[in-house]
Amino acid sequence: MDQLELLRQGFEAALTPGNLLWALLGVTIGTAVGVLPGIGPALTVALLLPITFQLEPASALILFAGIxxxxxxxxxxxxxxxxxxxESSSIVSAIEGNKMAKAGRGAAALATAAVGSFVAGTIGTIxxxxxxxxxxxxAIQLGPPExxxxxxxxxxTVSALxxxxxxxxxxxxxxxxxxxxVGIDAQSGQARLTFGSSGLFDGIDVVLVVVGLFAISEALGHILARTGQTTVTPVKGRALLTKEEFRRSWPAWLRGTALGFPIGSLPAGGAEIPTFLSYAAEKRLSKHKDQFGHGAIEGVAGPEAANNAAAAGVMVPLLTIGLPTSATAAVMLTAFQSYGLQPGPALFAESGDLVWALIASLYIGNVMLLVLNLPLVKVWAKMLTIPAWAIYSSVVVFACLGAYSAGGSITDLxxxxxxxxxxxxLRLADIPVAPAVVGLILGPLLEQQLRRALIxxxxxxxxxxxxxxxxxxxxVIALVLAVPGVMALGRRRRRALALSNAE
Amino acid sequence: MAEPTSMRSGHVPPGLDTTEMRSMSDRRTSPPSPVAQRAGKHPLVTSGAATMVVGVLLVATSAIVFGDAIALRPSSEPLGPAAFPLIIAVLLALVGIALVVSNRRSALVLARNITREGAPQLARVLILLGSIVVYALVLPIAGFTVTSALLFTVAARLLGSTHRWRLPLYGIVISGLITLLFDRLIGLALPAGPWGF
Known part of the structure; x- marks a missing residue:
């Protein structure tokens, strides 16, 4: 087992006291920022990216995995x-989870989500x-046409789903x-869509776009809807599962993982589909069908596991082909590039030690999260009592910091x-923003490969x-475009969302 | 809901059998976006009109991309620097037109029922965007800490905070902490004002 030896070396690199500290710092601030309402993983990673810029690559990757x-x-x-x-992949776990929270079983919902994430994350990382x-x-054999x-x-798939x-x-x-x-065309050296502004020659940074589309627009949405004053009182209690809840949760965790990882690792995937499939599967298999829609624990356990397993799965096309299939993965690709790593078939050969240190720190991060979060759930929930205006005016400042430090010029602001x-x-129009992020990062790569193929x-x-x-x-592409079944999944999601919003 | 049959004759645009906002909101089955839901009394109309604006923007962008692409010098490659932008320009126009056509009804309804209900909020949105532009201008002069504290204060007021004198203090604390963490500890060079931070 060649991988095990490499992984052992990865652990050796990641398990130094210094790096463990980076991992701990990463999971802590990652959770603290991620817990703020309206801030999903993609934005968390984008906002916190500047922290990692000045570290050496191994520590930066470990901190990053934690975040x-x-x-x-x-x-x-x-x-x-x-x-x-x-983000859209956590919509499903919110359906049943929020019902449980409203029924006073929020602690159990959080516990099954935390343990489910741990189980799925661990199996997914393995x-x-x-x-x-x-x-x-x-992937080494793949040429430009592929x-x-x-x-x-x-x-x-991203635009259909x-x-x-x-x-x-x-x-x-x-x-x-x-x-x-936007920027200088690498092959011909000509500037495109820059309108003579030298600040645009290097193109538009992904971090800037993510922060603008997710963070600034969230703050603007709160201004428009006058929800800046709202504060919420979160659910209290201890995150523990009863025997009965555990018995109902663990098969759902495993089924969610089994759906999440394979689908997430497809170059088409993302984490959306498996969470929906998992929810549907749990609903069909459950002995407590009547509880679905009113806080069925399987409906949290399965999708949450699927989401996390898919997140590990998304790393497969990202690391091996350089193909991000979610907004989060697109930000990660930029992060890797800023550490001087180019994800793709050559990554494992050229910077194997760093990749294995990253994979090892994914294991470590997973364990740390479980250990930290079950006892700390109350602390995180307290963060939800910060008034919205304080959260979003800080987010605006952080967004400006992130945009400025990612691009380094005033034009970026x-x-x-x-x-x-x-x-x-786009939010008003109900147009999803994740495809824009994927398009921004994959567009130039697609053009490059297309031109290479034709040369x-x-x-x-x-x-x-x-x-x-x-x-x-x-x-497959023709099939996705032609078969309406895939579209139906998207609509089911809307309906589920409508249902949960209606109450 | 009652169909206003009197309006279904030929002199109204196809599909536009009512301009009453409430009945339109009821009739469409898909739920509106959460932001639109909170933004006005008739979220589906707001959402549809916003979609049409996006469509118009896409068509306009298509023209800009097209104009930029045809001005590029052709290269010796089989697929020059203009080919990919041209494909995108065509797709932008097609999708843009589709969005405009399918949502023109909402825009029309909104135009006929225009109220000043959302105007103050819209003005606040524009003020925040303007503040970011001002932030960009002042940043190299006054440095990160002070400028960010001001931006925090403005944003908090716009978001509806009722605090007054406390906000700049919060702002200084937050931007001071950021400066300490990012500039001093991590070594990210943030712009410094005449006072060195």
């Missing part, structure tokens, strides 16, 4: 207690340990693709204001369908 898992955990705490899911190197091995097809799959309909998903994706055009305004418009074939577009693998991928 990532902490942000995920904090996000699910808030969606259960407040029913304000910070699967990642074995799957990722194999996929990387396979990359083009893979990225188009990611585009089509997020948001109320495909047109709105596509609109968001195209906004991202357009933002991705102007862009931040513009993108924040756009984000509010290889001397201009013959037939190269795009030249191998059985590419033909298969294009068939």
């Amino acid at each position: 990532y898992y902490g942000g995920m955990y904090g996000g699910s705490t808030t969606s259960i207690l407040l029913n304000t899911p910070g 699967a990642l340990t074995f799957v990722a190197p194999a996929v990387a091995q396979f 990359y083009v097809a893979l990225m188009v799959i990611a585009f089509v 997020l948001g109320p309909n495909m047109i709105k998903g596509a609109a968001s994706l195209l906004i991202g693709l357009t933002l991705g055009l 102007y862009l931040l204001a513009a993108i924040g305004g756009l984000g509010l418009l 290889l074939s001397e201009g013959d577009p037939a190269i795009l369908i030249s191998s059985p693998f590419t033909i298969g991928l294009w068939l």
Whole structure:
């Protein structure tokens, strides 16, 4: 077992007292920021990215892994207690979780979410340990035509699955693709869409876009809706599971994990689909069908596990192909690049030690979260009593800090204001913002691979369908576009959301 | 809900059989966005009108991208620097038109029932966006700590905080902590004012 030896070395690197301290710091501030309402993992990671800029790569990655898992955990705490899911993949666990919280069983909901996240995260990370190197091995053979097809799959699925309909998903994706055009074209050296401003030559930073679309627009949304004064009294109690609750939870954790990791690791995935499938499966299999919609614990345990397993799964295409399939993964890709790492098939060969240290710190972060959070649930829940105006005016300051330090120029702050305004418009229009983030980061890569493919074939577009693998991928794309079943999943999500909002 | 049959004749745009906001809000089945839900009395109309504005923006962006792309010099590659932007420009136009066409009814309804109900909130949104622009201008002169404390104060007021003199103090504490953590501890060089922070 080659991987085990490499993983052992990874643990050796991650288990130094200094690095453990970084991991602890990461999960703590990740949870603290992630727990704030309306701030999902993608935004948590983007807001806290500047902290990691000045560290050496190994420590930065470890701190970063902690922030990532902490942000995920904090996000699910808030969606259960407040029913304000910070990102679409935690919508489902909010449905039953919030019902449980309202019925005074919030502590049990948080406990099953925490333990479920731990179980799923651990199994997911183990699967990642074995799957990722194999996929990387396979991905080395992929050429530009395969990359083009893979990225188009990611585009089509991301716009089909997020948001109320495909047109709105596509609109968001195209906004991202357009933002991705800005800057100097690497192949020809010509400036595109820069309007002569030298601040735009390097392109628009992903962190800037994430912070604008998620953070500034959230603050603006609160101003528009006059909800800046609201404070919430969260549920109290100890996060413990009774025997009965545990007995009902653990099969759901395992089923959620079994759905989450494989689907998350597809280059099409994201964490949305598995959470819905898991919810549907639990509802069908449960002996307590009547409790669904009124706080069934399986309905929290399954989707929460699926979400976390999918988050580990998303690392597979991210690390091995360099293909982010969620907004969070897109921010992670930028983070890796800022540490001088380029995710892709060569990553394991070239910076193996760092990757294994990262994977090891995912295990460590997972354990730390469980140990920290079961006793600390009350402390995190206290953060929800901070008035909204204080949270969001701090978020605005942090957003400006993040935008300025990611781009390093005043132009970035102007862009931040513009993108924040756009984000509010998209929120009003019910257009999902995650496809824009994915489009922004994948657009330039798609163009590069497309142009490379056509250089290889001397201009013959037939190269795009030249191998059985590419033909298969294009068939999948046609299927996703043609079959309305995939769309129905998106609508089911809307209905579920409507249901939970109605009460 | 009662169908206003008198309005279903040919002189109204197709699909627009009512301009009454409430009946439109009731009729559509899909739920509106949470932000739109909180933003006005008729969230579906607000949401539809916002969608149409996005559509118009996409069409306008399409024209800009197109104009920028055709001005690029062709290169020796089979697929030059203009090809990808042109594809995006076409898609932007198509999706933009689709959004405009499918949501024009909401925009029309909103235009016919225009009220000044949301105007103060909208003004506050614009003030915050303007404050970020001012922040960008003042940042190199006054330094991160002071400018950020001011931005915090403005944002908190706009978000509806009723505190007055306490806000700048909170602002100084928060931006001071950020400066300490990011600038002094982590070594991220934040812009300093004439007083060194």
